[in-house]
Amino acid sequence: MTSEIIPETGQFVLSNVRLHASLTPGLSVAFDADGFALADIAVVDGKISSITARGRSNSPAGALDLGGRIVVPCFVDCHSHIDKGHIWPRKPNPDGTFMGALNATGADRVARWSAEDVARRMDFSLRCAYAHGTRALRTHLDSVAPQEEISWPVFETVREKWRGRIELQAACLLGIEGVRDKKWFEGLAKRVAAANGVLGVVTYMLPDLEELLDRVFAQAIKHGLDLDFHADETDDTSAISLKKIAEAALWNGFEGNILVGHCCSLARQPDLDVLDTLDKVAKAGLAVVSLPMCNLYLQDRRGDKTTPRWRGVTLLHEMKARGIPVAVASDNTRDPFYAYGDLDMLEVYRMATRILHFDHPVGDWPQAVTSTPAKVMRLDGFGTLAAGGAADFVVFRGRSWTELLSRPESDRIVVRDGRAIERQLPDYAELDDLMVR
């Protein structure tokens, strides 16, 4: 099966495809125990004109029989760092620890992150994401002075260039101690607002954390911005900034969307503390994204040649059971925070299934890489398959979860606006001249 089976006319019927209940809300049919049903998808003028359950009528003449292959909507990746991506060859993490990552990345940023450097690495990352089937992506942008003056204009140019292929959002990223410089932070919030961005910080358990959070919320309210936090990316059980963010959202009466990433320490805390935090997170309407690959890589890494004993991820099952919107996303790719990765959301989902047990039953976990992050990012019509929606979907070879998640599916077909896209991944050698040490 190659992409040539999809006609270039943008008009066709894919018959006998396997669709998942959690991703096709409009399809009323009996789904099997794995959540699948067989259906036909008709595409006209780049849009899905109908989705029909199999057996209700014969497939029209000329329909392409896909033999039960799984089709999912294009992915939404709500947490990435494409400004950092692919610097590993020139700036590896010396010991694989979080502090090693922070220091290496900081030094590389100061020395090397010119507009051209950032733009070329971003474009490389986006070509990977696009080829793998991603339709929308949020990146954090290191916004420690003077980098914000370089990276935000680059981002705005890249976003324009990619419009129609990948919907891009950006959130500023800085340690919350940077908010102490009130005037500078107000200027940053204004810059973020001018770029239609999202306000983001990394929270730490500082003595003045609550006051600093109030300043962040005040700027978000003033400029009408959504919020995106990095919180508690540590095994230190005294890290409770997720709870502090929820409390701040409640007492500030914040009405925008809030996404909180990582929340690793929650999984190490006593049950009663966890319940109290989850109650507040649910009440405040926070959404949480886990970054399973990066967390597995950085968390519980021991310098003494002993084996990690903890997966690093947060309590997504408990959160989802309380109605807290939960997602998984790529996070870092080939930089000191994660030596690997290619912005492939199928890989993220496969790894999440293994690390976080998104299986037996699968239930509605596929929404964690599609419709849930789309809602957090306010992207209507993204992350589901529906009549009248864009014909943006991925056709896999796998016909069941075990087939889909056992192989890399490198020959998947990505259909955008009703046409199969060119899926050539960029060659690493393209970046060689940027990687000279």
Ligand SMILES: [Zn+2]
């Ligand atoms: Zn991150």
